[in-house]
Amino acid sequence: xxxIMKPTTPEQVAEAVTWAASTATPLEIMxxxxxxxxxxxxxxxxxxxxTALSGIKLYxxxxxxxxxxxxxxxxxxxxxxxQSNQRLAFEPSDMGPLFGEASEIATIGGAIAxxxxxxxxxxxxxxxxxxxxxxxxxxxxxxxxxGGRVVKNVTGFDLCKLLAGSYGTLGVMTEVTFxxxxxxxxxxxxIISGCTAQSAVKAMNKxxxxxxxxxxxxxxxxxxxxxxxxxxxxxxxxAEGLAKVLDEFGTVSVxxxxxxKQIWTDIRDISAFAKASEKQIWRLSVxxxxxxxVAEQLSNQFSGEFILDWGGALVWLALDPTEDAHAQVVREAxxxxxxxxxxxxxxxxxxxxxxxxxxxAGAVSVVTSRLKGAFDPKGILNPGRMG
Amino acid sequence: xxxxxxxxxIVARRSDIITAMRSILSGEGVIVDESELAAYxxxxxxxxxxxxxxxxxxxxxxxxxxxxxxxxQAGVKIVPRGAGTSLSGGATPLGDAxxxxxxxxNRILExxxxxxxxxxxxxxxxxxxxxxxxxxxxxxxxxxSSQIACSIGGNVAENAGGVHCLKYxxxxxxxxxxxxxxxxxxxxxxxxxxxxDAGYDLLxxxxxxxxxxxxxxxxxVKIIPTPETAKAVLVGFPSNEQAGQCVASIIGAGIIPxxxxxxxxxxxxxxxxxxxxxxxxxxxSLLIVELDGPKAEVDYLIERVEKIAKKEGATSSRTSQNxxxxxxxxxxxxAAFPAIGRLSPDYLCMDGTIxxxxxxxxxxxxxxxxxxxxxxxxxxxHAGDGNLHPLIMFDANKPGxxxxxxxxxxxxxxxCVEVGGVLTxxxxxxxxxxxxxxxxxxxxxxxxxxRVKCAFDEQALLNPGKVFPQLKGCAELNSLxxxxxxxxxxxxxxx
Numbered sequence: 001x002x003x004i005m006k007p008t009t010p011e012q013v014a015e016a017v018t019w020a021a022s023t024a025t026p027l028e029i030m031x032x033x034x035x036x037x038x039x040x041x042x043x044x045x046x047x048x049x050x051t052a053l054s055g056i057k058l059y060x061x062x063x064x065x066x067x068x069x070x071x072x073x074x075x076x077x078x079x080x081x082x083q084s085n086q087r088l089a090f091e092p093s094d095m096g097p098l099f100g101e102a103s104e105i106a107t108i109g110g111a112i113a114x115x116x117x118x119x120x121x122x123x124x125x126x127x128x129x130x131x132x133x134x135x136x137x138x139x140x141x142x143x144x145x146x147g148g149r150v151v152k153n154v155t156g157f158d159l160c161k162l163l164a165g166s167y168g169t170l171g172v173m174t175e176v177t178f179x180x181x182x183x184x185x186x187x188x189x190x191i192i193s194g195c196t197a198q199s200a201v202k203a204m205n206k207x208x209x210x211x212x213x214x215x216x217x218x219x220x221x222x223x224x225x226x227x228x229x230x231x232x233x234x235x236x237x238x239a240e241g242l243a244k245v246l247d248e249f250g251t252v253s254v255x256x257x258x259x260x261k262q263i264w265t266d267i268r269d270i271s272a273f274a275k276a277s278e279k280q281i282w283r284l285s286v287x288x289x290x291x292x293x294v295a296e297q298l299s300n301q302f303s304g305e306f307i308l309d310w311g312g313a314l315v316w317l318a319l320d321p322t323e324d325a326h327a328q329v330v331r332e333a334x335x336x337x338x339x340x341x342x343x344x345x346x347x348x349x350x351x352x353x354x355x356x357x358x359x360x361a362g363a364v365s366v367v368t369s370r371l372k373g374a375f376d377p378k379g380i381l382n383p384g385r386m387g
Numbered sequence: 388x389x390x391x392x393x394x395x396x397i398v399a400r401r402s403d404i405i406t407a408m409r410s411i412l413s414g415e416g417v418i419v420d421e422s423e424l425a426a427y428x429x430x431x432x433x434x435x436x437x438x439x440x441x442x443x444x445x446x447x448x449x450x451x452x453x454x455x456x457x458x459x460q461a462g463v464k465i466v467p468r469g470a471g472t473s474l475s476g477g478a479t480p481l482g483d484a485x486x487x488x489x490x491x492x493n494r495i496l497e498x499x500x501x502x503x504x505x506x507x508x509x510x511x512x513x514x515x516x517x518x519x520x521x522x523x524x525x526x527x528x529x530x531x532s533s534q535i536a537c538s539i540g541g542n543v544a545e546n547a548g549g550v551h552c553l554k555y556x557x558x559x560x561x562x563x564x565x566x567x568x569x570x571x572x573x574x575x576x577x578x579x580x581x582x583x584d585a586g587y588d589l590l591x592x593x594x595x596x597x598x599x600x601x602x603x604x605x606x607x608v609k610i611i612p613t614p615e616t617a618k619a620v621l622v623g624f625p626s627n628e629q630a631g632q633c634v635a636s637i638i639g640a641g642i643i644p645x646x647x648x649x650x651x652x653x654x655x656x657x658x659x660x661x662x663x664x665x666x667x668x669x670x671x672s673l674l675i676v677e678l679d680g681p682k683a684e685v686d687y688l689i690e691r692v693e694k695i696a697k698k699e700g701a702t703s704s705r706t707s708q709n710x711x712x713x714x715x716x717x718x719x720x721x722a723a724f725p726a727i728g729r730l731s732p733d734y735l736c737m738d739g740t741i742x743x744x745x746x747x748x749x750x751x752x753x754x755x756x757x758x759x760x761x762x763x764x765x766x767x768x769h770a771g772d773g774n775l776h777p778l779i780m781f782d783a784n785k786p787g788x789x790x791x792x793x794x795x796x797x798x799x800x801x802x803c804v805e806v807g808g809v810l811t812x813x814x815x816x817x818x819x820x821x822x823x824x825x826x827x828x829x830x831x832x833x834x835x836x837x838r839v840k841c842a843f844d845e846q847a848l849l850n851p852g853k854v855f856p857q858l859k860g861c862a863e864l865n866s867l868x869x870x871x872x873x874x875x876x877x878x879x880x881x882x
Contacts, residue, residue: 005879006879007880008880015879016879060742061639062636063635063744063773084639085641115583121582126582128588128591129556142834142835143831144831145829146835146836148740148808148809148827150741150807150808150809151772152552152557152740152772152813153811153812154546154595154812154815155810155811155816156816156828156854157592157839158546158592158594159592161588161592162588162591164591165587165588166587166588182642205501208503209503209524211524211615211680211681212612212681213680213681230681231684233684233687234684236683237682238681285581285584286581287579287580287581288502310582313582314582339580339581340584340585357586359585360586362573363569363575364576364577367589367842367843368587370841370842373865374835374838374839374841374842375835
């Protein structure tokens with residue numbers, strides 16, 4: 001009979017995995033399950049949820065560090081940080097609604113396991129860049145720690161990087177430590193309306209070459225969007241400087257406050273596509289200069305819609321559903337740029353037949369499967385999820 | 388810190404190995420004469436010296452691949468080496484290993500402003516990358532003090548930092564892709580000009596792996612716009628506690644300076660005598676805070692920093708009035724190591740990182756250790772990120788002093804781990820701190836790391852003797868039957 005295990009201590013996690021390893025029983029590992037439909041469907045007898053490993057263990061605002069149980073809701077973390085005017089600078093998206101799940105249920109462990117990164121990635125990086133240390137149970141059921149609680153640490157291999165974006169296939173994180181940063185005093189958005197994607201990327205390219213620490217550069221609904229943050233005096237200065245150089249691309253308007261905030265929440269969570277629940281969604285990661293071209297080509301060919309983020313380096317593409325999700329054409333287009341394509345949202349049946357993550361060839365795939373074996377020799381943790 | 392005894396069998400095959408290398412590399416690419424090998428007998432960790440079996444200097448990825456393929460088949464060890472500036476012995480040679488020098492990979496291949504990156508070979512120096520793009524308003528952010536000499540390949544291998552890490556990150560946060568040769572000669576590409584890769588983050592794993600996983604032959608780094616302006620404040624405090632508290636208050640106020648450095652009294656004195664930067668000599672602790680960014684922001688924040696410093700009890704405070712003065716403030720700090728070198732025939736530079744609020748405790752403990760070992764110590768400290776650089780002064784010609792200094796250093800690092808810190812913030816484990824890994828990691832933790840090594844290099848031919856105290860065999864590590872397990876369903880909350 002299928003069971004859901006909700007261990008409350010790291011030792012219980014280790015016990016569960018030890019048992020699963022010794023009996024070769026596959027486990028589906030998850031936090032709150034907001035991104036459960038991301039990845040190939042996992043065939044597992046039991047589920048192991050980290051949601052009972054919850055709570056902030058350490059928060060030292062002046063040290064810019066926090067430790068929390070892997071199952072701690074992001075909302076709880078963000079609320080605590082807000083008290084000290086701080087935030088998770090990698091701006092984790094709330095993907096629940098995109099996958100037909102509730103909003104605001106996602107956990108910190110899940111955000112790290114999926115290596116989430118919002119629009120601020122262009123300035124502040126992804127979850128991987130803020131992930132300092134962990135305790136986890138590996139696939140042998142041993143409790144392992146890696147990293148530390150300080151930002152500068154080169155002691156041994158950087159296993160944090162390997163765990164970020166491993167979707168629960170290498171270990172079950174029980175506690176995570178991460179870097180936090182101060183919130184900005186003010187945030188404003190410059191909008192160039194009525195421009196094409198190609199011209200938006202040119203405008204973003206020009207803006208990103210300016211020393212203004214731009215923390216968002218996106219394109220949606222024929223608008224190029226640029227976010228500037230900092231002390232009020234600095235935001236005003238940067239807005240003025242940017243408006244001058246962006247003049248040639250169209251009329252520039254500036255919004256602030258909640259309107260500006262909403263724009264970036266919508267880009268972060270690709271809210272527009274969450275509403276169109278029937279569409280298949282591709283996520284293409286390409287060199288910034290190639291984003292507009294690839295997005296236009298694919299959306300024209302398949303009558304789709306797209307949103308660009310990260311100055312053009314991230315393409316969200318929504319297409320009408322088909323059995324093959326046009327995988328071959330989409331992946332060839334990504335390959336040509338040197339980038340890769342993930343089938344971010346599709347039905348279970350499609351995800352069973354189309355690889356969700358861009359297949360890797362040759363020696364990289366050999367190293368990948370050896371690494372999986374190095375952590376999970378029996379292949380019991382989220383088997384098959386990453387293909 | 389000792390180099391292991393060479394394997395006689397390999398040494399006996401030296402001439403065969405030379406012949407094989409000469410079939411891959413032309414004349415001067417293979418170095419075999421003792422007088423020439425001497426140039427490679429150590430890296431920046433000069434306390435450990437050993438002549439390599441031979442040195443090879445390939446120029447192409449294909450040659451590196453052939454060298455590694457041969458070594459893989461013949462069971463010959465490889466020590467990769469960049470500019471040889473490692474302070475932890477990352478490139479310390481072995482008597483039975485080929486040292487693979489990468490400094491002929493010395494060209495920048497592409498500057499790409501549309502994608503804000505530079506494609507370079509690994510033997511290019513850190514500073515050359517910035518120099519290649521600065522006329523166009525960009526730079527490469529990580530700036531280790533050795534940036535004039537150290538290679539970008541070495542920066543990737545060690546995950547190098549610098550004084551601007553808190554705001555701009557270390558190498559791993561500024562890297563986009565690499566081309567790497569695996570031990571069996573296979574060439575792989577990881578990352579690219581996009582921001583992430585499909586599958587596991589191999590780029591993040593390889594960065595800081597100290598040459599244990601592969602040999603990098605091409606690198607793509609991120610470049611960012613040069614800040615419009617930068618200003619520095621030089622603040623003196625009557626105690627290290629107050630300087631530390633000032634740093635906490637600045638960060639607590641939501642300010643992330645481009646750089647924040649603390650120097651203690653001995654370091655201030657040594658640097659001032661050497662560089663004449665105008666440092667106050669009547670303070671116990673000197674804090675340099677640098678703000679960089681848009682002009683309006685820097686002007687605004689520097690004023691706030693000045694106010695905070697005053698409130699925290701600063702006895703002196705000077706803000707740079709021009710670029711010349713700002714560079715002078717830094718000149719003293721950047722020359723701290725050679726300045727200590729003038730005072731003492733030899734010094735050891737340690738590199739632990741601690742939670743910042745433990746600074747006063749660690750400094751007090753170091754003072755006691757200094758008395759115990761009868762050796763002087765000076766401290767420079769990357770205050771923003773908690774990275775300590777204690778400089779232990781000794782004279783290697785005096786009997787017992789090298790040993791005393793080494794033990795002193797090990798005691799400091801143990802103390803760093805005890806207060807919640809780590810053994811090394813940016814210099815790497817190398818041979819220097821290898822035997823201390825057990826202070827920070829359990830046997831299970833280390834076994835897991837070594838299994839990662841096994842996934843890349845089963846025979847442990849790549850840079851052996853570095854990072855790990857003692858490599859177990861991969862077969863032993865990967866065996867599953869060592870563990871006794873209960874075969875009953877675990878008794879824990881379920882639904």
